[in-house]
Amino acid sequence: MAEDTITNISTGEFQTLSEIVFSSLSIQISLIVLVLGLISIILIHKKFARWVNSKEISHIHPELAEFARKVMLPVFAIVLITAINVHVQAFELFDEEVEILESEASDSLTHREVFAKLLSSLNIFSIGYAVSQLIPILITKYDRTKQERTDFDSWKMMTGFADDEQNFFHRIFEWVPPKHPPKTMSNETFQKLLETKDGRKSLEQHRTTRGFTIGSYKQLVDDPLKEWRKSETKKYLKYLKDCTSGNNFSGYKLRLGVTPQEVYPFDIWAEQKRLAGYAPVLPGEKPPGWAQKRVQDIPKSFRQWIPIFVNVAVFLGIVAWWQVDLVVLATATGGLSIGIGFALKETMENYFAYVFIRKDRMFLEGDRIEVDGYNGYVHKITPRVTYIRHALNESLAVIPTKQLVTSKIINYTTSFKLVPAEIDVGVSYLNDPEQVAAIMMKIGKRAMKEITDSEGAHMIIQEQCPYLLEGKKSCGCDKDVLVDMEQPKVRFRKFDDSALYFGMWVYVKDYGSQFKVESDMRMMMYKEFKKYDIRIPWPIRTIYQGDEKREYDEISKYDEERKRVLDEYGTGDPKKENKQNGEK
Structure with a gap:
């Protein structure tokens, strides 16, 4: 029964493709040029991407390197396919009179129209692929810009980072003391501290019981964010130079564009600073591939699924354009999908529990939690099991990840680290x-x-x-x-x-x-x-x-x-x- 259903799927214009290929030597040559051209573009693009990754510009501006790696390939493919399509249309590779007679005798498309439709389908798929790669890059760029603003706000709250140039923060902002002393300080002590430079510095560093500074800051430049960006870029350039010159912890010249990654691009460098409380990133301190290893088990975010969704949608649209019955095709594959779903039930429960834990940030690696009376530090979270190391290093608990969503968990690290x-x-x-x-x-x-x-x-x-x-x-x-x-x-x-x-x-x-x-x-x-x-x-x-x-x-x-x-x-x-x- 299933075989009868599948064989009855309408193939539309696909049956005329073989006739077109064998009808003309020029068509065969055009297809060979197309295939060889696409293969050449792929090979050249791989070398081009490696070359881009080995240059400093790709580390200073990682978005450009990402664009070159993922978007340039479909762009070159679009140019090649369009050129061949124009060539076919311009040089009349089909017999016009025969096609007119075929068109009048039948409702089906002519050979010229079918071949043009094939090239147009390839063009549409290439455009869809380019768009699917471009959207995550734009979203990532937007998120990085927002994160950059958050880092700037943290820099202001911390009155500068540890790796800033001497007195850099106070070239951007001037501290203005409050009119009244904090609750924990007498007015006499407050006025005495205001009279000396060291005293004012002590007041500026004073923290209230809520962890806030006292006083306020007056802006000394027109665009503090721009000046801060210049400072961060300058620090990264020094980091990059130290990595490639051998003046680093590893003792040798680190290479760009290799796997595993030896030198952080600017965005990962900023992320490592953020994770370490904005402490300086020392060149060559971590082993190659350190940043990738920390995130290798994190599930894909929505932006990473965007290319798959867009490409599948484009592919289904092209298939429907060629008059293939999608309903029949979905029915034929539905039973197989259900069987696979039941077989992977446990795996999927663990995976989605893993996604919920990561997305809701219920706990992270390094947090101290208690699960069913077991108290320890989260060592590693995976889509299948979670490893929890006993707080006194006595044992290592291996717990199915789905159990952590349904069990009572006490997190001793989140919010109040007391x-x-x-x-x-x-x-x-x-x-x-x-x-x-x-x-x-x-x-x-x-x-x-x-x-x-x-x-x-x-x-x-x-x-x-x-x-x-x-x-x-x-x-x-x-x-x-x-x-x-x-x-x-x-x-x-x-x-x-x-x-x-x-x-x-x-x-x-x-x-x-x-x-x-x-x-x-x-x-x-x-x-x-x-x-x-x-x-x-x-x-x-x-x-x-x-x-x-x-x-x-x-x-x-x-x-x-x-x-x-x-x-x-x-x-x-x-x-x-x-x-x-x-x-x-």
Whole structure:
């Protein structure tokens, strides 16, 4: 039955093509020229595309290189096909009288018309292919222009990038101080800072609890965006020169237009800066193909599907023009499509789950998430499975990607990157709870200033980086703080059998930092408790025989010093302390 259906498909004018080819030697020569010409264009275009990719202009202006790679080929094909069509029409390769008689005797097209229709079909398909390649290039160019504006706004917010020329930002914008000091600063301190150059610089770098700067900026040039573009282009040209001259981390001259990619084009260079928080891209630092490897598993975006959709639409339009019954053709292939769909059900569920995760940005590689009680970092997301590495590197979970869409997921990285580092301690009933709380506040304040990672960055998130008070640049511990925080937090938790239990916690920048911070705070606590004779009782029952008074007298020796700590650091309860200060 299926065979009968397929054989009954109307072939329209296709049956006359073979007659046309064998009817004239000139036609055969024209077709050979057409085929050989197309093959030559393809081969020449490949060499031309490689040549373009090996030139610096293709890296400085990647859109031009993309145009040369994808659009020039169909343009040359259109020129060749049009030339042959004109040749056929101009030199009368068909017998005009015979065609007139054939046309009068039948409703079908003449040989001339069928051959012209064939060449026109090739031309239409070439034009459609050119358009299908051009549309994504234009969309990409538009998106890159928007992203460039976003990068410029980030540059303004950061008051310049780390790889800018010295004082470049302040040649474009001048900082104007606010009329009133920020809430966390007294008016006296504010006015004193305004009097000196270093003080004004410190105020300019000041961040509020929401992470915003204070004051405003006055524009010094007509088009700041244009000046910023020139600066970025200049930095990229230096990067390109360092790559090709051998003055880079690899130690040898990197090549342009090779696979895997050794030198970033301008757009990928800008993207790598963006992903690294706008840190400088060091030439030759990453291995060849690094940028492509990071995105190799990301599903195709809509713009990447545009060429397929346009080409299929053009092809179906040409087939319909040749009077092929599309309904019958679709019916004949429908059963096969349904069978393939059922066979690939699981695969497609995983793939579409993968697309949803990527498009909605539910989580990304590097995010710390919890899935069904398993806590770890997302190592790799693929269209089939997702790999999650345990937070302490104990194991690697392999989970079907579709399961991540239907399961409850807790993302500890998105929006608020706050991880608590918490310690508990029990102290003797003979110690004053308020004094203990004050000493723990002192320990927490010390931890915020003193605990840093191997690069000198503070590990505890803070409203204002301590380095700013020293006239240095912020280490980043005060960036993206979008909630109001009072740190450290100290709480009197409970009365235990043999101790008064306290808890203290601060917020650190990531999951792994909490362990070092907790360890260092315990070290500080041990020394501070020893200094002020804050006793940690043994977990045993003690029968006192007149020694309680002696122990109390021993503890009382340091009472004055502990009171000074209480007055300086408080207990972590601002309302209570303000009330006490008011009574005084």
